[in-house]
Structures are given as C-alpha cells and as structure tokens.
Amino acid sequence: MNRLRKELSILRGNFLVLMISWIFLHFAFSMIYPYEVLYLQALGASPSTIGLIGSLGTALLCISTIPGAYIADRYGRKKII
Template identity: 45%
Template sequence: MRKELSSICENFLVLIISYSLFNLGYALTWPFESPFVQSLGASPFMIGLIGSIGSLVLFLARI
C-alpha cells in the first residue's frame, strides 16, 4: 500500500512540475502574442477573436 501511495505522489509531482513549466512558458510569450499577430496584418477584431477562441477551447478542454 505504501509503495502504491509513493508512486501516486511521484506522478502528482511530475504533473505539478510539468504544469508549472507550461504556465511559465505561456506567461513569458503571452505579452508578445497580440503585437506579433498585429504585425502579420490582423485587425483588432481578429486579435480579440483569436483570444476568445483560445479561451473557449481551454474552457471546453477543462470540462
């Protein structure tokens, strides 16, 4: 029983570390997303639409 619990704790630790690294990478690149898309020729409406679609997909993935 103790070995199984240790395995679960290790898996949980790996999940926490990978989630933290993913969020760090997203937080570092997020400020550059809108100016980059704008430099490609997107209108403010399209930039908002891209952000909204991203939020919608994240919402649906978490259900």
C-alpha cells in the same frame, strides 16, 4: 507543522511531477502571449481579431476539458497521457 505536512502529503510522486510540469508550461506560455499580440499586429490583424483569437483559445480550452476528463476516466489516464 504536522498539519502542514499532512496537507502537503498529496504533493508526491506522479502528482508532483504533473504539478511542476504544469507550472513550467504556464510560465512558458505567459512569456509567449505578449509577443503573440505583436506578431498578429505585424501580420495586420485588427485589435478585435486579436481579442477574438485569444478568447477562442480560452473557450476551446474550457470546452475540451470536459470531454478530455470523460475520456481519461473511461479509458484510463495512463493510456491517454
């Protein structure tokens, strides 16, 4: 039990708030994604266009993570947030 408590000791303070916020954010987006496809179909988008839009969103997230981390390290995460 002490080992588990020691492992989970990192989950406190601002980090805990950030993790809980991240969980709620992903939960909210996972509820939106199925309707996004239906909305794009209603607008007349083809299946390949819908797939491209989803892929571009994921690719942009992956690409923006690296410069975002660099900027946060350079200027401080509190100023960036």
